[in-house]
Amino acid sequence: MKENLKLSLGPFQGITDQVFRTTYTTYFQGIDKFYTPFFTSIQKDKAKNLQTDEIAPSLNNVETLTPQILSNDAAEIIRFSEQCANLGYNEININIGCPFQRVARKKRGSGLLPYPEILDAIFAQVFQNISTKLSVKCRFGYNDSSEIFPLIDVFNSYPISELIVHARIGKQLYKGTVDTALFEKIIPLVKAPLIYNGDIFTVSDFKMFEQEFESVNSFMLGRGLLSNPFLASEIKEIEQPESFEKQKIVHAFVVELFEARLKQGRYPQRAIGRMKELWSYLIWSFDEPQHVWRKIKKINDPKLYTEAVEYIFSNYKWLGNGYKSSEMEEE
Numbered sequence: 001m002k003e004n005l006k007l008s009l010g011p012f013q014g015i016t017d018q019v020f021r022t023t024y025t026t027y028f029q030g031i032d033k034f035y036t037p038f039f040t041s042i043q044k045d046k047a048k049n050l051q052t053d054e055i056a057p058s059l060n061n062v063e064t065l066t067p068q069i070l071s072n073d074a075a076e077i078i079r080f081s082e083q084c085a086n087l088g089y090n091e092i093n094i095n096i097g098c099p100f101q102r103v104a105r106k107k108r109g110s111g112l113l114p115y116p117e118i119l120d121a122i123f124a125q126v127f128q129n130i131s132t133k134l135s136v137k138c139r140f141g142y143n144d145s146s147e148i149f150p151l152i153d154v155f156n157s158y159p160i161s162e163l164i165v166h167a168r169i170g171k172q173l174y175k176g177t178v179d180t181a182l183f184e185k186i187i188p189l190v191k192a193p194l195i196y197n198g199d200i201f202t203v204s205d206f207k208m209f210e211q212e213f214e215s216v217n218s219f220m221l222g223r224g225l226l227s228n229p230f231l232a233s234e235i236k237e238i239e240q241p242e243s244f245e246k247q248k249i250v251h252a253f254v255v256e257l258f259e260a261r262l263k264q265g266r267y268p269q270r271a272i273g274r275m276k277e278l279w280s281y282l283i284w285s286f287d288e289p290q291h292v293w294r295k296i297k298k299i300n301d302p303k304l305y306t307e308a309v310e311y312i313f314s315n316y317k318w319l320g321n322g323y324k325s326s327e328m329e330e331e
């Protein structure tokens with residue numbers, strides 16, 4: 001393991017909100033840095049949607065959390081940076097990786113990647129007017145991975161604090177394979193600290209990427225950690241509990257997270273919906289993922305949800321194998 005290894009958790013809209021991050025850190029170790037799921041519509045100086053638990057400094061660690069924005073509007077990004085600075089944050093992140101068509105067709109998220117000149121114009125304004133650092137999360141392109149090369153010229157013209165690259169293109173969504181050869185190729189070209197993201201599902205996946213990208217010491221985990229919340233601590237070789245202990249810890253985590261989500265809002269269905277999103281990843285760490293999923297996927301009632309969770313933890317075995325994308329796609 002690299003001595004100065006840093007691990008972050010990628011943001012997941014609908015899953016890794018403040019409640020998740022807080023509960024996660026009480027049970028698990030190994031993540032150095034978190035990002036909020038993206039914010040949009042920062043239309044005013046005192047935007048209502050920033051006056052939330054999501055980035056409230058009383059509920060978040062401003063040192064280890066970076067708020068993220070999805071925007072192609074320099075004025076909006078500046079407004080976001082200013083309001084985050086007022087809350088005590090010293091870095092924001094811009095999402096130019098979101099692959100969804102409704103986002104991309106408006107030249108937002110990965111839809112901005114084929115237009116380096118637009119990005120250049122945005123950065124020119126933003127960097128003159130912000131007091132926080134700006135980090136970037138992107139993909140290799142939207143239509144084609146060669147789009148990354150003119151983008152790197154733009155990135156290199158500005159003091160971006162870090163460049164996180166999800167090694168896919170937008171059109172792939174979350175499918176297909178990551179292009180590790182291309183990631184390796186861009187390592188010497190990028191001036192900013194470079195962070196690898198994509199398909200780190202197990203410790204052995206991580207070891208492969210770590211070896212392949214020798215000079216990279218910062219990695220962002222995603223679906224792998226949602227499937228196996230111990231992944232970061234396993235990668236960092238932090239002493240691990242026995243497998244049956246792990247099952248108990250995950251059980252307690254899931255119960256506490258649901259309780260916290262219930263307290264969060266008036267609609268238990270919403271809390272269940274968010275838990276199900278997480279379960280769609282967690283199932284892969286049990287001995288019978290499809291059976292576990294069948295127990296949980298149709299539930300809409302809090303009592304039935306709780307019963308299903310108890311049933312799962314009493315009847316299935318935690319293996320902690322991590323995410324398996326190919327099997328998920330067959331579903």
Ligand SMILES: Cc1cc2nc3c(=O)[nH]c(=O)nc-3n(C[C@H](O)[C@H](O)[C@H](O)COP(=O)(O)O)c2cc1C
Nearest residue numbers: 010011012013037038095166198199200221222223
């Ligand atoms: C349901 C879902 C929601 C996501 N939400 C965000 C988001 O709000 N911001 C972002 O930058 N990435 C988002 N991502 C991308 C992840 O942070 C991560 O980059 C991606 O899953 C690739 O990493 P992985 O292969 O390790 O999972 C999302 C991904 C999924 C599947």
